Amino acid sequence: MPFVSEQYPIDLIGGKSSRTSILLVTVFMEFILIILYLIALYRLRLMLPALVLHAGFILYTALNFGRIPLIGLHDTLGFLAFSIGVVSVVAGWDRKRDLFSYITVPLIALLLVGSAASPSMPGALPPVLKTLWFELHVVLSFLSYALFAIGAVFGILTLFLHEERAELNQYRSLLLGYALFSTAMIFGGIWAYLAWGAYWLWTPKELWTTIVWFFYSLYLHARLVRGWTGPKVVWMGIIGFAIVMFTYAGVGLLMKSSHEF
Amino acid sequence: MKTFFLSLKTTVWTLFALVCLFFIGSYMMPAHREVFAGMNDDILFRWVKHTASGELWSTWWFFAAMAGLVLLTINTIACSLQAIKGRWSRNDFLLRIAPQVIHIGFLFILLAHLLGAGWGYKLSGIMPEGAYAPLPEDKVLQLHQVRVLTDSHGSMTDWSAEVSLYENNQLVKSGMLGPNVPLFYKGTGIYLKSLNFDRGPAAVLLVAKDPGAVWALAGGVLFMLGSITLLALKWKKT
Numbered sequence: 001m002p003f004v005s006e007q008y009p010i011d012l013i014g015g016k017s018s019r020t021s022i023l024l025v026t027v028f029m030e031f032i033l034i035i036l037y038l039i040a041l042y043r044l045r046l047m048l049p050a051l052v053l054h055a056g057f058i059l060y061t062a063l064n065f066g067r068i069p070l071i072g073l074h075d076t077l078g079f080l081a082f083s084i085g086v087v088s089v090v091a092g093w094d095r096k097r098d099l100f101s102y103i104t105v106p107l108i109a110l111l112l113v114g115s116a117a118s119p120s121m122p123g124a125l126p127p128v129l130k131t132l133w134f135e136l137h138v139v140l141s142f143l144s145y146a147l148f149a150i151g152a153v154f155g156i157l158t159l160f161l162h163e164e165r166a167e168l169n170q171y172r173s174l175l176l177g178y179a180l181f182s183t184a185m186i187f188g189g190i191w192a193y194l195a196w197g198a199y200w201l202w203t204p205k206e207l208w209t210t211i212v213w214f215f216y217s218l219y220l221h222a223r224l225v226r227g228w229t230g231p232k233v234v235w236m237g238i239i240g241f242a243i244v245m246f247t248y249a250g251v252g253l254l255m256k257s258s259h260e261f
Numbered sequence: 262m263k264t265f266f267l268s269l270k271t272t273v274w275t276l277f278a279l280v281c282l283f284f285i286g287s288y289m290m291p292a293h294r295e296v297f298a299g300m301n302d303d304i305l306f307r308w309v310k311h312t313a314s315g316e317l318w319s320t321w322w323f324f325a326a327m328a329g330l331v332l333l334t335i336n337t338i339a340c341s342l343q344a345i346k347g348r349w350s351r352n353d354f355l356l357r358i359a360p361q362v363i364h365i366g367f368l369f370i371l372l373a374h375l376l377g378a379g380w381g382y383k384l385s386g387i388m389p390e391g392a393y394a395p396l397p398e399d400k401v402l403q404l405h406q407v408r409v410l411t412d413s414h415g416s417m418t419d420w421s422a423e424v425s426l427y428e429n430n431q432l433v434k435s436g437m438l439g440p441n442v443p444l445f446y447k448g449t450g451i452y453l454k455s456l457n458f459d460r461g462p463a464a465v466l467l468v469a470k471d472p473g474a475v476w477a478l479a480g481g482v483l484f485m486l487g488s489i490t491l492l493a494l495k496w497k498k499t
Binding site: 168 | 269270272273276277279280283284286287290291297300301305373374383418419420439440441442443450452454467469471474477478481482484485488489491492495496499
């Protein structure tokens with residue numbers, strides 16, 4: 001059989017007027033969410049109303065499009081902001097106003113601004129994405145990214161505030177993030193095998209995903225090396241998040257890959 | 262030499278080297294598309310033999326990464342064997358076994374990649390409705406019909422293809438293919454990638470056999486189980 005190159009047709013459905021009204025609601029909601037999240041600069045627990053509204057917004061989008069909003073930069077930046085919000089509230093519930101909220105809240109706001117500035121992809125999922133394995137893969141990926149983000153924040157608290165238990169909290173965040181990220185990769189491999197007959201493809205995105213996995217494996221093992229605990233390992237936890245963000249957004253924007261949807 | 266393979270520093274520096282090599286590879290791949298374009302089209306060893314070995318200027322990072330993975334494999338096996346030596350107590354059983362289950366999962370995944378790289382096959386192409394295509398291992402694939410679902414605006418929302426698989430001229434399997442719905446028979450998968458209507462209704466099909474797939478799945482399951490167990494134990498401890 002001769003080899004030919006294929007294209008995956010992505011179809012957007014939905015009437016023009018309903019799409020317009022959904023987009024208007026989306027822009028309005030994103031504006032409100034940014035305001036509500038910024039209130040948490042005063043105290044992290046005040047993020048709860050923003051999280052509840054954001055969860056409701058995700059549900060609204062899901063009901064309108066028949067899918068969780070997980071495709072394209074617009075959806076995923078919003079979902080990442082929500083995930084970081086959830087993890088930061090859990091991790092910092094008892095915290096008063098401090099560097100933890102001064103870093104996490106602007107980060108969430110920045111992600112929401114990025115989401116608002118990115119074009120949305122209204123409509124149902126393309127057929128190749130209509131599988132539970134895809135949704136699990138993406139949800140777990142972003143939860144793990146959120147944990148890597150909070151781990152990096154704890155790393156900053158360790159280095160600059162010498163906060164007690166911050167290094168331990170970094171380790172706990174990154175360990176949980178690593179477990180979820182590994183699971184996300186496995187689910188992604190299952191999905192890829194069902195969709196494309198291969199659980200692994202040699203593309204820049206897969207290489208960068210593997211870099212993230214190798215890097216956090218390195219962090220977890222480095223903590224066990226005698227004499228390596230302390231700033232060296234803490235910095236790894238911070239640099240890891242930069243690698244994660246490049247893998248998530250940089251690769252998609254700068255390099256061509258089959259991971260683009 | 263034994264100390265080198267048992268050392269945690271070997272693990273750390275090998276992982277660091279792999280991070281660097283994959284980083285280099287992520288830039289070399291788009292920069293030398295003509296070399297790497299066919300990397301996923303067939304089993305990896307064929308690409309290595311026919312392309313990579315003759316383009317070392319752009320593929321050296323790949324061979325260095327493979328060497329790094331070999332070193333990591335030996336290091337993992339050596340460390341795991343060392344870790345399970347000695348007396349075991351009921352108190353620390355799970356804490357000692359969980360990392361080894363993770364390591365075994367990792368090794369299974371590497372084995373899966375090795376098997377998939379050297380054995381099996383990948384074939385891809387367009388088949389018109391009613392056509393037959395010969396496959397390896399005395400199999401023949403027939404495409405009966407393609408079906409398209411459209412919305413009220415006439416845009417394609419889903420598609421499927423009805424196929425039959427014959428082995429030694431006997432029908433052994435038939436079914437409907439769709440996105441994420443392949444047909445499997447004795448380790449061979451038939452996948453519907455898309456449809457093509459340039460010269461009449463036709464399906465773009467992929468037929469792939471990967472002997473490593475089941476090892477990858479087993480490795481993934483073990484890795485997840487080990488990670489969750491270790492996570493629970495470390496969480497309690499900290």
